[in-house]
Amino acid sequence: MLIVDNKESLSKIIEKHRSEGNKISLIPTMGNLHKGHQELFASAPDDTIKISSIYVNPLQFNNSDDYDYYPRALDDDLDVCKENHINIVYVPDGDISHEIEIEKSIDLPKFTRYLCGQTREDHFLGVYKIVKHLFETIKPHFACFGKKDYQQLLLIKYIAKTYFSNLEIIEVDTVRSNNIALSSRLKRLNNESLEKIKIIYDVLLNMRHQMIDGNEFADIKKDALIEIERYDIDVEYLEHRENETLELANGQLNNSSLFIAYTAGNIRLIDNIQI
Numbered sequence: 098m099l100i101v102d103n104k105e106s107l108s109k110i111i112e113k114h115r116s117e118g119n120k121i122s123l124i125p126t127m128g129n130l131h132k133g134h135q136e137l138f139a140s141a142p143d144d145t146i147k148i149s150s151i152y153v154n155p156l157q158f159n160n161s162d163d164y165d166y167y168p169r170a171l172d173d174d175l176d177v178c179k180e181n182h183i184n185i186v187y188v189p190d191g192d193i194s195h196e197i198e199i200e201k202s203i204d205l206p207k208f209t210r211y212l213c214g215q216t217r218e219d220h221f222l223g224v225y226k227i228v229k230h231l232f233e234t235i236k237p238h239f240a241c242f243g244k245k246d247y248q249q250l251l252l253i254k255y256i257a258k259t260y261f262s263n264l265e266i267i268e269v270d271t272v273r274s275n276n277i278a279l280s281s282r283l284k285r286l287n288n289e290s291l292e293k294i295k296i297i298y299d300v301l302l303n304m305r306h307q308m309i310d311g312n313e314f315a316d317i318k319k320d321a322l323i324e325i326e327r328y329d330i331d332v333e334y335l336e337h338r339e340n341e342t343l344e345l346a347n348g349q350l351n352n353s354s355l356f357i358a359y360t361a362g363n364i365r366l367i368d369n370i371q372i
């Protein structure tokens with residue numbers, strides 16, 4: 098496994114692989130790798146050169162504490178990459194924001210303003226910038242992203258469709274442990290909070306059942322919030338939206354999902370389930 102810390106060396110290595118006729122898969126991460134990331138690694142086609150990036154992108158954090166305290170574990174991450182047959186790990190040395198060349202005015206799709214876009218100012222702009230930059234630098238044939246960050250996944254698909262017509266985005270199911278959708282931020286939760294947030298998935302499943310049985314989302318949401326808040330969890334949003342546009346589903350179950358963002362033990366987390 099090769100570890101590369103700068104764009105120039107990375108481009109050279111990739112160019113060599115391309116000239117030998119190899120296809121390339123990219124798995125971008127912010128490190129602190131867990132089983133969810135391993136599922137992304139496993140989803141990249143085996144006959145490709147697998148490149149993972151590990152970079153905590155400052156442009157996508159709207160809160161400097163969240164950036165400063167974002168869990169970092171590079172040595173362990175490199176072991177995980179090796180065990181998961183990653184060929185090249187790109188670990189930029191320091192902040193690479195200055196390397197990112199981007200069009201003057203960026204018009205993000207409307208769906209980035211909903212859900213997380215309502216409170217995390219410029220988060221999706223930051224994701225857009227780094228992901229487009231990685232796609233431009235690495236020019237992968239495949240790139241893997243998780244459905245846990247569903248709104249991000251839609252944005253990535255928009256970037257691929259708009260600028261990289263030969264790139265296939267591989268969508269990977271959420272990995273759960275004790276019902277909890279895996280996230281690097283879980284590392285910052287104590288055992289008590291970890292115990293409490295197991296309720297989230299139960300509540301979402303229960304809501305789905307009730308909606309399939311004919312109950313209106315608006316009618317069951319109130320009870321769901323009361324149930325969740327009994328566990329000292331603050332809900333930022335709990336919404337029923339359409340899968341492609343993220344517009345409110347307004348009672349339409351086909352092609353829709355439930356989306357939640359919540360804070361437990363001071364840590365903000367998200368989850369979703371398809372109806």
Ligand code: PAF
Pocket residue numbers: 125126127152154157224227228246249
């Ligand atoms: O999902 C993440 O870990 C990040 O948002 C990503 C896609 C690696 C961009 O920094």
